[in-house]
Amino acid sequence: MALCRSSVNPLSRILFCAQVAFFCISCGAPEGPASSVFSTPIQVPFKTNFPLTENPISENNVWINGHAVGKEWSDVQSRPGLVFSTESGKGEYRDATAILAGTWSPNQSIQATVHSVNQNSKIYEEVELRLRSSVSPHKITGYEVNFRCTSDGTQYVQIVRWNGPLGKFSYIANVTGPGLHDGDVVKATITGNKIAAYINDMLVVQAADSSFYSGNPGLGFYNQGGTFANNSDFGFSSFLAEELPTN
Secondary structure, three states: OOOEOOOOOOOOOOOOOEEEEEOOOOOOOOOOEEEEEOOEEEEEEEEEEOOEOOOOOOOOOEEEEEEOOOOEEOOEEEEEEEEOOOOOEEOOOOOEEEEEEEOOOOOEEEEEEEEEOOOOOEEEEEEEEEEEEEEEEEEEEEEEEEEEEOOOOOEEEEEEEEEEEEOOOOEEEEEEEOOOOOOEEEEEEEEOEEEEEEEEEEEEEEEOOOOOOOOOOEEEEEEOOOHHHHHHHHHEEEEEEEOOOOO
């Protein structure tokens, strides 16, 4: 996957073309060569309230999905005002994953508004923010900051490094956190080797890791113990990705 980038001011530059891999699901054909697709220009910072019904989410080729491109993971889907998982609930670390296309500064900030209803401590429902991430066939790398959608003492906030193959990840930090409610705003930042997680602008956990210094922001979800039916019980209703100044 490659993307063209304009040379205007970084805060208003336009990313105007994308190259994505494709897979012919309807005919069952094998993975084909990369295909050049022109996308609607997107502006950095990138902001969306998920206005479309799409599975997988595309927003005119802005998003790179975990199954459509990564093959081993799950895609992210959307309906007006909500983005959420497509997972079966079996776990298996096949997190629903969507990473923004384009060329991004390594210093990144992401925030999103949480949708969380019907919380159940017997089901692991995570909303995830991705930093410096990359998706390619059978490989995802980068950092995941995840928040469990409970507030009864079973909640947690984790910083995780994805190392490439399915199921290969490392925990960098793991704390209980204050719990998560519908309408809360979660945030993740990375500057240099420092990663931080926030809920409603309150710092919850921070850690350091020096494994990846490039990649793109994105989002994801994890559903373990549930079914397809509870995927829409948790997700994001808004999303903002920005670049941070280089120190």
